[in-house]
Amino acid sequence: MPKFTGSRRLLAAAGLAAIVLTATACGPGDDDSTDAAATAAATAAAPAGSGASAPGAAGAAGGGRLVAADSPTLGAIVTDGSGRTLYRFDKDTSKPSASTCVDACAAKWPPVPAQEKVDVTGVESALVGTVTRPDGSKQLTLNGWPLYRFAGDTAAGQTNGQGVGGTWFASTPEGKKAQAAAGGAATGQASAPAPSASKPQTGGYPNGY
DSSP states (O other), rough: OOOOOOHHHHHHHHHHHHHHHHHHHHHHHHHHHHHHHHHHHHHHHHHHHHHGGGGHHHHHHHHEEEEEEEEEEEEEEEEEEEEEEEETTTTTTEHHHEEOTTHHHHSSBOOOOOOOOEEEEEEOGGGGGEEEETSSSEEEEEETTTTTTTTTSSSHHHHHHHTTTGGGGOTTTTTOOOOOTTOOSSSSSSOOOOOOOOSSTTTOSTTOO
């Protein structure tokens, strides 16, 4: 059996130590750091990859839905997914679609934002569209008419915006102006005479809104 001199023993010990250090460096700790780095990279990349689906997610959360409903005073009207009545404005146009309700008007009559997907019940999907508003945002349309909610409606089923200013009317499932049913009220609160051309019903709002 060969005998190691003092220098050879030192060299052998140094080699063994190097092997141990190499094994430790390649052990579980390094795998953990690699996994952590990969996870961080995936997390950082996630927002960029999910950006395309963000509008759809927002639309689902916002309840992009049009529903044909029966109003006891107006007959067939259109509501959103929460049962809130949707309106059209006579000062807008449908061919081409254009919205003229902005600023103070839009505060009282919030435009219905366009969604990537709109579910319909009792409404023809072919009549549903969008229009670009003056501020660049997208608004939902029905048969070309921009749709709005009314700030004066505080619960589902209310139609307090009907006839306001002689220019605001609940929308029918065809996008037309809803009319008071025979013997019914012109608004969702109390019976009132139909607005005339000489004395428009302002409902407390100037400038026809």
